Each structure stands twice: as C-alpha cells, then as structure tokens.
Amino acid sequence: MSIIDTAKQAAQGLMQGAIEKLVPLAPDSWIPGGRPDPLIAHKHGLIGTPVSRRDGALKVKGEAGFAAEFRFDDMAYAALAYATIPRGRITAIDSAAADAAPGVVLVMTHLNAPRMNTPGVFGSSPTAVGPADLPILQDDRIHWNGQPIACVLAETQEQADHAASLLGFTYDAEPSTTSLEGAKANGREPGLFMGQPLHNRIGDADAALATAPHVVDQVYRTPRHNHNPIEPHAATIAWIDGALVIHDASQMVTAQAQTIGEIFDLEPDKVRLTSPYVGGGFGCKGLWDHQIIGAAAAKLAGRPVRITLSREGVYRVVGGRSLTEQRVAIGATAEGRFDALVHTGLSIMTPHNNMPEPFILGTRAAYACPNISLQVDIARMNMLANTFMRAPGEAVGTFALECAVDELAVDLGIDPVELRILNEPDKDPTSGLAFSSRHIVEAWRNGADHFGWADRSVEPATRRDGEWQIGMGCATGTYPYYRMPGAQARITLTRDGDAVRALIEVAAAEMGMGTSTTTAIVGAERLGLSLDQVEVGYGDSSIPGAIMAGGSQQTAAIGAAVIAAHNALVAELLKLAGNDSPLAGLSADTVGSEDAGLAKIDDPTQRESYASILTRAQRDSVTVTAAAAQPLELMHWSMHSHSAIFCEVRVNAVTGETRVSRILGSFDCGRILNPKTAKSQFRGGIIMGLGMALMEETQFDERNGRIMNPSLAEYHIPVHLDVPEIDVIWTDIADPHTPMGAHGIGEIGITGVAAAVANAVYNATGKRVRDLPITLDKLL
Amino acid sequence: MSFVVNGNAVPGPADPRVSLLDHLRETLHLTGTKKGCNQGACGACTVLVDGERILSCLALAVQYDGREITTIEGLAETAALHPLQAAFIEHDGFQCGYCTPGQICSAIGMAAEARRGVPSHVSADLAADVILTRDEIQERMSGNLCRCGAHNGIIDAIQATMAPAPTAETSAELAA
Secondary structure: OOHHHHHHHHHHHHHHHHHHHHHHHOOHHHOOOOOOOHHHHOOOOOOOOOOOOOOHHHHHOOOOOOHHHOOOOOOEEEEEEEOOOOOEEEEEEEOHHHHHOOOEEEEEOOOOOOOOOOOOEOOOOOOOOEOOOOOOOOOOEEOOOOOEEEEEEEOOHHHHHHHHHOOEEEEEEOOOOOOHHHHHHHOOEEOEEOOEEOEEEEOOHHHHHHHOOEEEEEEEEEOOEOOOOOOOOEEEEEEEOOEEEEEEOOOOHHHHHHHHHHHOOOOHHHEEEEOOOOOOOOOOOOOOHHHHHHHHHHHHHOOOEEEEOOHHHHHHHOOOEOOEEEEEEEEEOOOOOEEEEEEEEEEEEOOOOOOOOOOOHHHOOOOOOOOEEEEEEEEEOOOOOOOOOOOOOHHHHHHHHHHHHHHHHHHHOOOHHHHHHHOOOOOOOOOOOOEOOOOHHHHHHHHHHHHOHHHOOOOOOOEEEOOEEEEEEEEEEEEEOOOOOOOEEEEEEEEEOOEEEEEEEOOOOOOOOOHHHHHHHHHHHHHOOOHHHEEEEOOEOOOOOOOOOOOOOHHHHHHHHHHHHHHHHHHHHHHHHOOOOOOOOOOHHHEEEEOOEEEEOOEEEEEEEHHHHHHHOOOOEEEEEEEOOOOOHHHHOEOEEEEEEEEEEEEEOOOOOEEEEEEEEEEEOEOOOOHHHHHHHHHHHHHHHHHHHHOOOOOEEOOOOEEOOOOOOOOOOOOHHHOOOEEEEEOOOOOOOOHHHEOOOOOHHHOOHHHHHHHHHHHHHOOOOOEOOOOHHHOO | OEEEEOOEEEEOOOOOOOEHHHHHHHHOOOOOOOOOOOOOOOOOOEEEEOOEEEEHHHOEHHHHOOOEEEOHHHOOOOOOOOHHHHHHHHOOOOOOOOOHHHHHHHHHHHHHHHHOOOOOOOOOOOOOOOOOOHHHHHHHOOOOOOOOOOHHHHHHHHHHHHOOOOOHHHHHHHHO
16 A cells, blocks of 8 residues: 555545535435335335245256356366465566476466556556555565465366475565564554544543443454355456456456456457356455456456466465454443543454454444543554455444443443443444434343343353353444445337336346345336246346445445446436327426336326337337446445344353353344245354354464464354354334335344354353453463 | 256266266256355255265265256256245245255255155164154255255245145045
8 A cells, every 4th residue: 555545545535524514514405315215115025025045946956057168178277376475576486397397388487477556456547456555476575474475277176286286486475463562563554434534423432431330341352254155256357359258156256347447458348357256255245356366367368268276276366354352441430421532452364455454433423421532543454455354344343342232231220222222322322423214222122021131040051051141232233335436227128019028137146145036026016027937137247337246335325326226227218108198298307107007196197008108109129228327325324233242142051152042132133025035145254153153263483474274164154053043133114215224134144143142151150261262272 | 968857858067077067067058956165064055966966066966877866957857946945935945045955955865765764863763764844854855955044935935845734634544
C-alpha cells in the first residue's frame, strides 16, 4: 500500500463524508426506498412460500458444471510451485529436470512470463478487485511464504504436478516480520475500511469508565481463519482470437473480468468471465494469483489451460480472515444502563493490501450509550494478503462484544437477555440516524420463548448429567444492510402466440445462496407472471452491470436493478401499446404489472395483457436494460439485520470436550423471500460460527510465516456429528425502505454464535474462555 | 485392463499414477464426482465400488480392473431421480452442490453397511442390528464434509429415505 494510495483512499473518504452530510437531511421521499416497494404489500403471492432450488436436479445428479469441469480442445494442465521463505529474492532457478520431464509443455517463471500490469488492489478503484498491489511473476521478489513463483504446464495433471516438484529455487532471504509481537514492535496505524477510518468517539468513554459502578474490561482474541469451500479454486482459460475467456469460480464476475482486462491491457469486451456454479465462496472466490498466472501461461504456451489449486495451494494463494486482539470495556450504572462502551484493538494485514478486520462495525449501532470509543489499529506482517471472510468484522467483533455483555450481566446479576433489551437504542448511537427497521426486542422475546431460556440455571457450573456439565448462553448477532452501486438488470419479454415468457439477466453469482431461485420468485411476482414463465440468467460478465455476491448485498442489488428494469419495461410496453390500447394515455408511474399484463394501479380493470400489446405492435419480444438507483438509502437510515442466538452446550468434566446440544437463531432480517433457502442460509452461517467457536484456526508458524495446517484434515470444520438440529425463526417484518422489504442474509448467521457458545460454556463450567477456539485444553 | 462404470465397460488409465477420481473426471468426463482435497479428508470424491463406498481420490484407477463402479451419474435407474436425490432437493440438503454427489453416494454405501450390521463409534451394542437413528447417521456421514452448512437437510434427507419413521402400517407389522 503506497502513501499515494492511502491518500487517494482518504480523499475518497472525504467525498463520501460530504455526501453523507447531505443525504441524511434530505426528505425520505427523495431517497431510494423512500416510498415502500409495492411488492411489500403483496401478501399472498410467491414471496414467502418455500420453493425448492431450481438448479437442484442438476446438482444432485452431478450435472452442474463447475469451473474445473469446462474443457477446451488441446487444453494443458497447470501446477504451481510456491516460495518457502517469507521475504527476499530468487537468485537462481533450476528447471532442467522439470523442462525435461515427460509431457511438459512450459515452465513459466518471472524470467519468461509475459509482461503484465500490476492488479489494482481491491477497492483502489471501482473496478479493482486484485488481492494485493503486487506484480505477479514479474520480478524476483518474494513477499510471502507460499507465494506462487513458477507454473508448469503439461499434457496431464499428473505430469504437471511431478514436473513442478522437480523445480529448484535458491533464495536470498531478507529480514521479515512474521510474529505478532514483531508486527506490534514495528508500529501501529489507524485502520481504514473502504476509505473510511475505523474510529468513532462519542462523549468521553475513558472518563465514564473510570467512574462507573460496574465495569467489565477484558481482551478477547480470535485467530486466523480460512474459508475452506469444498470446491478448490479453479479456472479453465483460453485465448480465442485475441480475447480472453475464463470459466471461473467467482463471486464477482464483472469486476474480476475488468481487473483481468486491465492486467493484460485488454478492452472490456475482450474478456469474458463465466461462473455458472460456485462450489462455496464465503468471501474467498475472487481474483487471486492463479487466474492471472493461468491466463499468462495460456498466452505464452498458445494453448488453453486448466488451473486447479490443490487444497494446500488454496491455503498458499487464497487469503483468509486475519487475527484480532480486541479490548472491550463496558461501564454500567447499578441498574445496568451502559454509560461507557470501549471496543478497540488490533488486526494484522500485509504491506500490500488494505483489509483491516473491521471488528467494530457491529458495535457502532449495537447499544444505547452516551460515551463510546471505537478504534481498529493495524500492524503489518509479511504474509499472504488477508481478505473478507463471512461477516468480516462482525463475526469476530460480536464474539468480543457479546462475551463482554455476558460478563457484565453476571457482574450485575441481571439476566443477559434483559440487559440487552434494557440498553436497546432508539436511534443509531454513533451516526444519530433513524433505524430503517429494527425489531431486535421481538427477536429476543420470540427466541427466549422458543428456546426455553427460562429454564437456564443462573448460577454457573450447577447443571450436570453424569460427567457432562450443561449450560446455556446467548448473544446478539448483527450485520449491516448493504447495497453496492453498479447493478443493472436486463429483462426480455418474449411472446409465442398467446404465451409469454420473461428472461431476467443479472451479472450476479450463485454460490448456493439460492439467488437464481429467489430472483425468479421476485421477478415473477413483480412482472405478474407464474414462476415457470420466468428464467434467470446470471454468472456471466457479458451481462450488463456489476453485482458482487459480497456484503450480503446481492439480493438487494438485484432487487433494485429489477425494479428499475421493470419500470423501463412498463414504459416501453406503454409506448408499444399505442392509442388503441385500453391503457392509452396512462403514464408509466400509474401502471403496474399483474396477471401477465399491465393494469392501471388504482383501477385494475383498465388493463391489457403483455401478449396482446406485443401482438398489436407486431413484436415477438421486447428487451430493456436499466441500472439500479444509487444506494443513498444507506446514508439516510441506519440499516442493519439482527439476531438473537441461544445455545446449550455440554462440556465433559473429564476430557474438556464441548458439544453443542441445542442452538436456536431468532432473526430480524426484513421480509424472508424464500423460507426454504433462507433457513439453509441461516443454518449455514450458524454452523460456520460453531466451527469458529470450537475448532477453527489457521495455524501460522511465527518463525517463518508458513501456514502449518493447509489441509482439511488439519484445519477442522464442523462435521455431521458436530451439528445438532438447528432451530431457526424470524420476525418476517418487512423493512419499508428496501426492495421487497428484504435484507441480505448470507452473513448474519455466523455473527453472535461464537459468543453464545462461549457464554454457554461459562454457564456450564464457570470458566471464561476469551481466546478462540474453545478447545478442550482451555477448559481443563 | 477395463472396468465397468455405471454399467458401461470403460478403458483403464494410460498412466498408472492416475487416481480413480482423475480417471473418472479427466478421461471419462464423468465430472459429477468431485475433487475437494485429493487426500481423503473431505469425502467429495466418494463413489461406490461393488456397492461399497470408497474415496476415489485415494484409489489408483489401475487397482479397479474388473470391478463395478457406480458414480452419481449412474444412481438413478431411469432418467428420473434416485429417491435419495429427490429427498436432497425436498429437504434442501445442499447449497452450492459441490459436496452433494459425494454425500449421496456415501449415504447409499452407509445404508448398506448398516444393513450388514457394521457398528459405528456411537453404536451402544456392537453385536446388535443397526438401527439408523439420527446419531448413527450423523456419525457414519461425518467423513463427508459440507462447508455451506447443509448438515441438517442432508441428515433429514437420508433419514427420510434410508430410515423412514414407522408408518401406521409398519408399526402394525412390528406389533404383530
């Protein structure tokens, strides 16, 4: 990260700040979402009914084609070699044996790789999604232990893997920082997240803390994590007539195609990136070195390339979540009202990326408190660039905050549910904005009721079943409502006789969230069609607009783009309808869709079917493309999703083993569009939270910066026997200011879970573990 | 050498280093069987050999001369879905779908093991007939990782198909 980049980010932050000052003051009606989406009033349509995934049959038959399953004629297979020092230079490469190995097509290193531009690091421009601001195979420099430094192409994967193992490298090591203490000693900097400082100060928290009658002041630690989607990263790549075609596994198809185009000096229409199925992402299926190396090797060899990372390769090339050290201090009155809230600490990143784990984000809007101090500092280490992982910030931030709230509840002798409800804010405590939709108290009450919270033993370490100690815990989860700019939708309405069909295309990604199914549900409802009349296209950079499956924003971004495209479709159809239509003379804003046609909103008897309009206009189809309104609503309201997590654990008094026996998530996330896939999303997040609580840790060798457990055998994730039946309920109260009244729900599930487990472990054993994961050695 | 995959005789590999998984995916283009870790830790590559579940990434293709292999593509006898495939859709037993073929093949092999009386870590009586309780299914399926978190739906689908709850009819039979 250069000083110039930092200055540019700060400037972007200032501009953002100026807009943020004006937008909150504007009247609601000027803001997107100022008038509720009419679909919110549709109570008994498709929205809210459980629908099975439309790609279900393909997936259970093994017929869904993932990135490593595309083929090109004459395709070569790639294998990578990785650096074994954390920092320095390559002084010599011995490739004689690899060059001579059977089947080898190419050995590519920095000495012979094509010249390429350095990728723009994520966020440095609207289209940049590079992993770091580092050149890739362009010089002899090593920046992390595991950096890819050579690529072998061969006729088969076995030949490529073998040849890569024959490569020899000589290094000149340079001083590096690979320990947490070393990084701290080098100095701290204030963290900037998306151009904005990770810092808030309201009142004087230190002074309030010093005089508060009840104080909790603790440090909580979370380790590195890896996403570990079961599909390893892969790309199948070909240069065809000067254009680059990449079949990839991507959460950001368009932005990735744009960044790759910039790297290879290609016009935007000369890169096509498809990603029809993504075998799990959780934040890591973006642009990393391997796609760029694969494209460079394909160019140099003049052959298509399949590059699939080994599982170890994923750990070497694809960054994970960084570690954090967080201090949470809460000062409270005797009645339990918060008077001081401090959430500060440190996260680690590299000299070449800009992703401080923003663990204070969820704290900003969590509790009413007159004195708040929040700050994320960063220190830098020579390691693989860290990145977004499911609920970056909130996943680990809620662990620290919600454990501290539980500790305070114990100190005060107040039920932790009641303590949270007592400190519920009536407006955003740091921004001062009104909440767009916040029904967290209802979520707490519903959850406590369903879970049987009243049966909890208040005194810790008092319930026992043989050698198993039993306890209950709870925590709040939270994740913001986001909607990123740049989304577009294209709607094509086609007539075949009297039958009509709609194709809705969005440059979005489907990683199993159910996006394609939900988009069809919402699209059918909006267009007044049945589900089987609507087809959804996605996962292709040739579709207009850019939509990222990140920040839990995809559903909202698609929703807003489809609203815009639907408005354009209505206007276009009214034009085509002409003077002989029952709709003649009506303006687009007085007309809506219903029952496969257009109708006047306040007099639906005045209507004409799509088929009739198109027939009279002698058209077989009509296509419109429109961009979503700018997401100004994010600056006008404080917009968040919420959850109340309840959990029961059994801790073995002999072995220290913790088993989660029951867990319930009570969610307040706007209107739920497809209960079937939503429940799976919530459960999936909760299960990743169980992993974070009890077993997940990327082990990093502080002597040399190498990840020591780069495998699914040694990085433990929850398996079937670790996962109890997970109860999920929701308020289903529409947010009046979002498309469909919905919120994205991909990330909220993981938040709060680790704290709920840790708090239950305390209730079971009387032991506080403030250092994740809660492994048995910490309980003995 | 040759072996039978989904009822069809197919050639063996040209290179003895080729795993059964890579042979299926790269030579036979049967990409329904997935590679998740290539070291036997995730179960995504599970296929059935003569009805038994194996990890095809840890198997050299040349070892399977003359054996009968069933992959996800060969489970359904007709164009319709195998009942377990249908149950996975009904119970939303997947999200991204990448671990799914391995989960389904593994569950079919698992049910056969249970019918043969093979005990598991959670079996209270090693000599008794195996009843596929939820615990038994969870334990026996723990070699198949899922990261999206579809565990509940996967177990629901397997339980509904392989160990259905007693109906009035079967209960009456049991009582008699």
